[in-house]
Amino acid sequence: MLATEKAGARPGQHATALLAEADRLMTVCNSCRYCEGLCAVFPAMEMRRAFPDGDLNYLANLCHSCGACYVDCQFSPPHEFDVNVPRVLAQVRADSYAAYAWPRALAPMFARNGLAISIVAALSVAAFILGFAAWHDPRVLFGTHVGPGAFYRLMPHNAMVWLFGLAFLYAIVALAMSLRAFWRDIGDPMRLPPGAWWQAMRDATSLRYLDGGGIGCYNHDERPNDRRKFYHHLTFYGFALCFASTCVATLYHYLLAREAPYPWWDLPVVLGTLGGIGLIFGPLGLFIAKLRRDRVMQDETRWGMDTAFLVMLFLTSLTGLLLLVLRATAAMPLLLALHLGVVFALFITMPYGKFVHGLYRFAALVRYAKEHGAFTAKG
């Protein structure tokens, strides 16, 4: 009858010790429920009395790591109940990325993820430089090329389309397969009401739950603020604008037969420049916030993964903007190789890095919108 283990521990089957700890925390939290007004995690927890691994992965991906529950918890360390929900769910979340990776053989990419992605990025850049050089006279790399089709003198348009089309397609397939595994594991094979999609879309695009229940995130001190939300918006919407720029340019090429590079006032350039600025300041701001944030709420072992993704986004934007500014100079060929190399690496590593957090979180929000809707309708 004596409590020999930490309070809340239950004998049960879990794939890892971390999942067992997450189960313990959810058991503690479910007997308290003071945090139910802070975000979606705790109301979702209250709909359950036991926590199998799939549910824990769902809850972990629902957590936006605002930190409010840690700061508000009377049982956070040094209390003997040792309740640190943001940190443990961050760890479980990062583990879940590897657990659902497709193909399974590439799951180890998530271990030492920063190093893995740096190597892929370096190899991609090198391949483009060497490719350009091998394809043409190496002197092409140091020439000045201007006017429509200038880029395609270094790499034929069709080759570019094939290469990036395949890389993009691979990323889409791998991400879809991973997401499918996650969706099955969090246990919702049933059909989704359209309302759940719409609700999740609103919650995701507004980062509704990255706000400590209304006053902002807890970062490096006791004063909550909205800075992480702001920089995440810059990053997300910057990425979206860059993606839109690429789509418009593709339409220009095939429908209007207009070839890149485009003048600075044209839509693809305007979208790309605005998005690029977002992708410079967003990742930079997020990185600084990460450096300053209280370590106790973070999963420090995953710094490499988080940082690698921010660096890749930052480099994508930086090389793209440099290419825009210097495209009429002799630096263009090397910058083009650099930019294409980084973008290529970003695409093919997408399913094996921090990028997946967006998909899993969105899926978790859809699941939440559905079950919460059903729960409240039931009364």
Place this chain on the structure above:
Amino acid sequence: MADLTRKYDVLIAGGGNAALCAAIAARRAGSSVLVVEMATKFYRGGNTRHTRNIRCAHDAATDTLSGPYPEEEFFSDLLAVTQGQTDEALARHMIHESKDVLDWLPQQGVRFQPSLGGTLSLGRTNSFFLGGGRAMLNMLYLTAETLGVEIEYDAEVVDLDIDSGMFLSAAVQRVGARHAVRAATFVAACGGFESNIEWLKQYWGAAADNFLIRGTPNNRGTVLKLLLDRGVQETGDPTQCHAVAIDARAPKYDGGIITRHDSVIFGIVVNRDAQRFYDEGEDIWPKRYAIWGRLVAAQPDQIAYIIFDSSVVTMFMPTLYPPIAAGSIRELAGELTLDPDALEATVSGFNAAVRPGTFDDTILDDCRTEGLTPPKTHWARRIETAPYYAYPVRPGITFTYLATRVNKESRMLMRDGKPSANMFAAGEIMAGNVLGRGYAAGIGMTIGSVFGRIAGREAAKNARN
């Protein structure tokens, strides 16, 4: 670190809701304020860390309260739980001021939320803190610091220099050194004495060794004792306290809310001798949960067991500690080291006495026993579906009611009936003025916020003169 050599307008002992409300009110009234909190920064705030809501009167529904709770209704609720043992004038004053506190707390940064799942049925009467008591405290501290209140952690008041009802200085122990801190006024807001087991033993004897303390281990009553020894009038019954039945596996101190049990009405409760001792179905649980601490305290070895079966296991809030399970009542007795024959006899006697009825745990239903002593007057259903379960419970003391007597200004009264020249009290240290016995959810925080704010205001006025 705060300067302990200068003289402050207001010195406040304690760091919980009452202390911080006093500090903010005094500071807003222009006083220099020093708060000395015995705990470390993490454990600051004593029992406020474990609270969740506050009961305030209000004339209309708000964003977070489902309907009005008039002063008169609040007072009649207080009369009911205390069985009339309250200072009516003071209680009415508190209830009247609580209306204003409901607006004042959000102005200090405190956030409320509607009562949601799993909470007691208090959506109309009680305001719930978004994120709980520690979130509320964090906001009060942030506001106090922003206003320029000096806060000293790890600083304990160990002695008081009082001359015929006039506070002169306090001896404050901080990191191994003792400082005589001077102030024009003194506010005692540092809790009851429930963590001082030796003191509890004066009234409870050896039984107190088996009490668990739900909150801070720091409420040793040092300042309370000093004040009573230095001529402050005492009020309240020293054996009265807020006590509930909590899981026997909980830590000795600071287990907080999560060690409680809401399953009493779904089963039976037996003592060490496997005998029932009280009507488990007397009234709806939110009205009865606060009597079970004393009931268990009166049992041999201060232990009891809530016994129920698998038909009700999901009908109450999930618990921190898992129930102890067994395939039969005999086996369960073995797990609990109770006499198997006695437990079997108690359960079968109970089962035989259960009359047919329609079970509904949200109302006083008609499921009851007949010819059983003590009876179970509602929600009585046979315990017959294996597996069987039990939670061991002990008295969990929240806070004590022995108090320094105060008037409407929150000013301490001396034994001769005269008001102190410059000493005030707020929170649990004076709860016994309005809580002679019993408890109503959220009223501890009402006492803290209302009298804390009054004490701060009055101390500031006093310091100016």
